[in-house]
Amino acid sequence: xxxxxxxxxVPYVVWMALFVVIPIVIMLVYSLTVAVTTDGGESIRFSFxxxxxxxxxxxxxxxxxxxxxxxxxxxxxIGYPVSYLMxxxxxxxxxxxxxxxxxxxxxxxxxxxxxxxxxxxxxxLLNQLFQKLGIIALYNNLTGQNIExxxxxxxxGAVVLGMVYNYLPFMILPIYSVLSKxxxxxxxxxxxxxxxxxxxxxxVTLPLSLPGVLSGVTMVFVPSVSTFAISRxxxxxxxxxxxxxxESQFLGGAYNPHLGAAISMVMxxxxxxxxxxxxxFGEGEEQAxxx
Amino acid sequence: MSKELIRLSDCVMxxxxxxxxxxxDLTIRDKEFLTLLGPSGCGKTTTLRIIGGFLTxxxxxxxxxxKRINDVPPHKRLVNTVFQRYALFPHLNxxxxxxxGLRMGQTVIEQEGDAEVRRKVKIPEGEIRSRVMEMLEIVNxxxxxxxxxxxxxxxxxxxxxxxxxxxxxxKVLLLDEPLGALDMRLRKDMQQELKRIQQEMEITFxxxxxxxxxxxxxxxxxxxMDGGRIQQVGTPEDIYNEPKNAFVADFIGESNIIDGVMxxxxxxxxxxxxxxxxxxxxxxxxxxxxxxxxxxxxxVSEAEGQLKGTVTAVTFKGVHYDTIVDFYGFKWxxxxxxxxxxxxxxxxxxxxxxxxxxxxxxxxxxxxxxSSYSExxxxxxxxxxxxxxxxxxxxxx
Numbered sequence: 264x265x266x267x268x269x270x271x272x273v274p275y276v277v278w279m280a281l282f283v284v285i286p287i288v289i290m291l292v293y294s295l296t297v298a299v300t301t302d303g304g305e306s307i308r309f310s311f312x313x314x315x316x317x318x319x320x321x322x323x324x325x326x327x328x329x330x331x332x333x334x335x336x337x338x339x340x341i342g343y344p345v346s347y348l349m350x351x352x353x354x355x356x357x358x359x360x361x362x363x364x365x366x367x368x369x370x371x372x373x374x375x376x377x378x379x380x381x382x383x384x385x386x387x388l389l390n391q392l393f394q395k396l397g398i399i400a401l402y403n404n405l406t407g408q409n410i411e412x413x414x415x416x417x418x419x420g421a422v423v424l425g426m427v428y429n430y431l432p433f434m435i436l437p438i439y440s441v442l443s444k445x446x447x448x449x450x451x452x453x454x455x456x457x458x459x460x461x462x463x464x465x466x467v468t469l470p471l472s473l474p475g476v477l478s479g480v481t482m483v484f485v486p487s488v489s490t491f492a493i494s495r496x497x498x499x500x501x502x503x504x505x506x507x508x509x510e511s512q513f514l515g516g517a518y519n520p521h522l523g524a525a526i527s528m529v530m531x532x533x534x535x536x537x538x539x540x541x542x543x544f545g546e547g548e549e550q551a552x553x554x
Numbered sequence: 555m556s557k558e559l560i561r562l563s564d565c566v567m568x569x570x571x572x573x574x575x576x577x578x579d580l581t582i583r584d585k586e587f588l589t590l591l592g593p594s595g596c597g598k599t600t601t602l603r604i605i606g607g608f609l610t611x612x613x614x615x616x617x618x619x620x621k622r623i624n625d626v627p628p629h630k631r632l633v634n635t636v637f638q639r640y641a642l643f644p645h646l647n648x649x650x651x652x653x654x655g656l657r658m659g660q661t662v663i664e665q666e667g668d669a670e671v672r673r674k675v676k677i678p679e680g681e682i683r684s685r686v687m688e689m690l691e692i693v694n695x696x697x698x699x700x701x702x703x704x705x706x707x708x709x710x711x712x713x714x715x716x717x718x719x720x721x722x723x724x725k726v727l728l729l730d731e732p733l734g735a736l737d738m739r740l741r742k743d744m745q746q747e748l749k750r751i752q753q754e755m756e757i758t759f760x761x762x763x764x765x766x767x768x769x770x771x772x773x774x775x776x777x778x779m780d781g782g783r784i785q786q787v788g789t790p791e792d793i794y795n796e797p798k799n800a801f802v803a804d805f806i807g808e809s810n811i812i813d814g815v816m817x818x819x820x821x822x823x824x825x826x827x828x829x830x831x832x833x834x835x836x837x838x839x840x841x842x843x844x845x846x847x848x849x850x851x852x853x854v855s856e857a858e859g860q861l862k863g864t865v866t867a868v869t870f871k872g873v874h875y876d877t878i879v880d881f882y883g884f885k886w887x888x889x890x891x892x893x894x895x896x897x898x899x900x901x902x903x904x905x906x907x908x909x910x911x912x913x914x915x916x917x918x919x920x921x922x923x924x925s926s927y928s929e930x931x932x933x934x935x936x937x938x939x940x941x942x943x944x945x946x947x948x949x950x951x
Contacts, residue, residue: 448641451608454628455635456655456722466654470645 293524313525320508320526327505328533330419330494331487334426335434338483339476341427342434346475347468349435350442357443364432372429376496379425383416383497390415417499425493426483433482441475442468477541485534505530556584558620559758560605560726565614567600567782574600575611576782582726582760583775587752589761591769592779593805598762599730601779605760606728607631630661630672634719635728639735640711642703648714649686649699655722656682689721692751709740716751726758733768745772766806770794778802799912803845804921810851810886811922814844814911822911825861825882831909843912845922848889850908853877859901865894878924885924 294314296307349360367375382388390412393399403409415421445468453463491506498504505526512523560582567575575597582588590598603609604616607628616623623631634655642651659674677685690696693713698706703714712732719727729748733741749772752759763769769776770790778785778793778801786798797803800811814824816836822829824844836842856862863881874889879900894900926932 446641448637448639449643451628452635452637452641452643453654454608455606455633456718457629457658457661458654459627459629462658466657467643 290524290527293521294528295525297521298519307521313522314529316522317525317529323503323505323508324530324533326419326502327488327530330423330426330502330504331484331490334423334430334487335480335484337423337427338431338434339480342431342479343438343476346435346439346442349439350445364435367428368432373492373496375429376425376493379421379428380416380496383421383424385412385414385416387416389413416497417501419498419502421497422494422502422504425497426487426490429493430483430486433486434479437478437482438472438475441472445471477544480541481538484537488534489530556586558582559584559618560760561615561617562601562604562611563615563617565601565604565611565616567597567604567609568612574782575604578614578782578784580777580784580787582758584725585756585758586774587749587759587761587772588775588777589763589769589773590777590779591763591766591805592785593764596779597782598764598779602635602728602730602760602762605726606633606635629658632661632725633728634722634724634726636712636715636719636730636732638730638732640715642711642714642718644702644704646703647699648690648695648701648703648706651703651714652686652689652699652717652721653682654718656685685721686717689717692720692754693717693747708735709744712736712744716748720751720755720757724757726760727752729759729761731763732761733763733765741768748772770806778805780805796910797845797912799915800843800845800917800919800921801915803843803910803912804917808848808887808889809922810846810848810924812844812846812884813919814842816840816842816911820906822909825884827860829860829904829909830906831911832906833909833911836911836913841914843914843918843922845910845912846886846904846908847910848876848887849874850904851886851888851890852903852905853888853890853892853894854901854903856899856901858903860903862899862901865896865898865900868894868896887924 295309295311297310297312298305298307345360345364349357352360380387384390390399393413399410399412402413449467449471450463453467458466489506489509490504491510494502494504495507509523509526509530511517512519512526558581560580562578562580565575565578565580566573578597578601580601590601592598600609604611607623607626607630610624618631618633643654646654656677659676661672662675664671664673686699687696690699693716695710695713695717698710703711706714712735715732732748733744736744745768748759748761761769761772770793773790775787776790776793777787780801786793786802788796793802793806797806797809803809803811812824814822816833816839817823817828818838819834819836820831822831822833822842822844861881863879863886865877866880866885867876867878869876871889874891875893877888877890877894879886879888879902888902
């Protein structure tokens with residue numbers, strides 16, 4: 264009986280082994296070796312060099328995590344109220360809001376990011392608008408400077424904006440899902456026991472929605488930390504992030520897959536540790552989702 | 555008799571075009587155990603939610619201690635609720651669930667000049683502790699305070715819900731079918747326990763149920779509702795012995811309800827035969843509904859009987875036999891300790907106090923014939939009836 268059932272698990276186990284376990288092992292091997300060129304050709308040898316030399320990239324690590332944390336917080340600050348509102352309003356509002364949130368996700372990710380480029384560029388849509396409205400002239404008058412445009416693209420702010428824009432739905436959906444399933448009678452019970460609107464939220468709604476918040480934070484933070492297209496297109500090289508660094512080791516001019524693999528491993532470990540700590544916070548809220 | 559505490563005055567509640575409460579007038583006295591009794595969709599839960607402050611009546615007034623409280627939100631009312639499915643906070647343990655209301659602070663009313671000022675005052679931790687523990691002892695949950703509520707049985711969760719409401723020392727406790735999810739024996743124990751708590755704490759209980767036995771066993775006053783209206787208000791004895799109309803007679807206990815005519819004071823005619831009864835004050839020859847409780851009928855030999863009929867079904871019930879007898883095409887339920895085999899001819903005798911005469915009402919002719927025990931049984935056997943009618947009634951509750 265039991266054996267028969269485990270038979271169905273075989274495709275999954277094979278899949279996981281082929282595409283998850285083996286690649287990680289390969290990465291581990293890569294990260295613990297370096298390439299050496301001898302007269303006979305190329306070979307590899309075991310070494311910790313990749314890790315010991317990691318110090319040079321501390322600033323990239325710091326920037327990546329810092330921008331990802333900011334993006335996650337912004338997503339949370341926008342996403343929670345939106346989810347809360349959606350869960351409270353009627354079915355009609357929920358459908359419309361859900362469509363508006365999902366609609367951009369049906370468009371290609373790169374296309375969306377390119378659109379932001381043309382909006383944020385120095386002579387892009389926004390700057391043209393500011394020019395027409397005289398905001399730039401006003402700014403020059405007030406500050407005594409003489410600028411022709413606001414520098415928006417190629418700033419860390421643009422990178423955060425890009426991440427928030429792309430990953431916000433992943434914050435809203437899990438929080439909304441928890442809030443909309445919350446038992447309404449719990450809120451009535453709290454009111455009945457003397458809790459005003461603020462107390463109901465602080466003591467009942469918020470604690471009960473923590474699992475949704477945790478999974479939203481996870482789903483925004485992890486892709487944010489490893490993003491590369493957004494930072495390259497909107498950050499324009501001024502704010503290199505981990506994703507860019509790793510990409511350049513595999514595909515770019517700095518070709519060194521051993522170092523790229525080592526950076527990936529370190530990043531993975533840090534992310535996993537972050538998630539474990541987060542889930543520890545949410546203990547007792549059982550269904551805290553880990554990716 | 556204690557003083558009036560809550561009054562619903564001409565309360566109407568409508569959802570879209572649905573009239574859920576149809577001009578309700580109800581007075582609830584201090585320290586009484588009052589039960590709102592009726593089938594699902596009768597408006598009993600709506601009435602309770604209006605008192606709790608979760609609904610505002612479409613028209614009419616809710617008075618508490620003589621003051622209009624229509625617009626007072628639930629958290630400012632001196633009323634607490636035990637919810638149907640308990641609504642315990644799953645993220646808090648037993649102690650914190652019970653302490654919830656106390657942590658919200660206590661409302662004190664201070665006299666400042668002429669004006670009354672209400673102020674929320676924090677309750678010190680020590681007092682919270684002692685009050686919670688005292689309450690857990692009253693509901694027999696001592697030693698459970700650190701348990702998560704999700705790990706408790708239904709009966710235990712029930713007690714936490716009661717303790718959580720009562721610890722705030724409300725003037726009124728509202729209970730919405732609180733025993734509905736418990737098994738029969740536990741229900742009976744909890745009925746007694748609730749009654750004990752109510753008497754010990756001297757609090758007004760307003761209890762909603764569709765279970766007539768429960769209502770009769772616990773209440774000081776029973777309010778029978780149907781179709782958004784109050785059908786009758788009275789003590790359990792009044793309601794059982796002197797039902798006002800066919801609906802009440804049928805809903806409370808078993809009743810044979812027969813068309814009759816009042817020929818004079820103390821004389822009622824059914825099946826073209828005159829019987830002695832105790833009821834007075836009807837018009838001469840007024841058509842009436844006559845209730846005869848199954849236990850008030852004596853079976854005698856056919857020759858001695860005031861009415862003669864044929865037994866069509868007999869069911870052994872332990873204490874008695876449920877005997878269905880056909881009198882001139884009308885099926886009676888008679889509860890008797892004498893066994894009469896199916897198909898036998900019997901006679902019956904009814905003492906004058908076995909008759910209860912009621913004025914005709916909208917419910918006349920709907921109940922009281924024992925071809926089947928329930929209307930629902932007839933409905934589910936009838937393919938021409940759409941089953942949409944009942945839908946939604948329960949959700950609303």
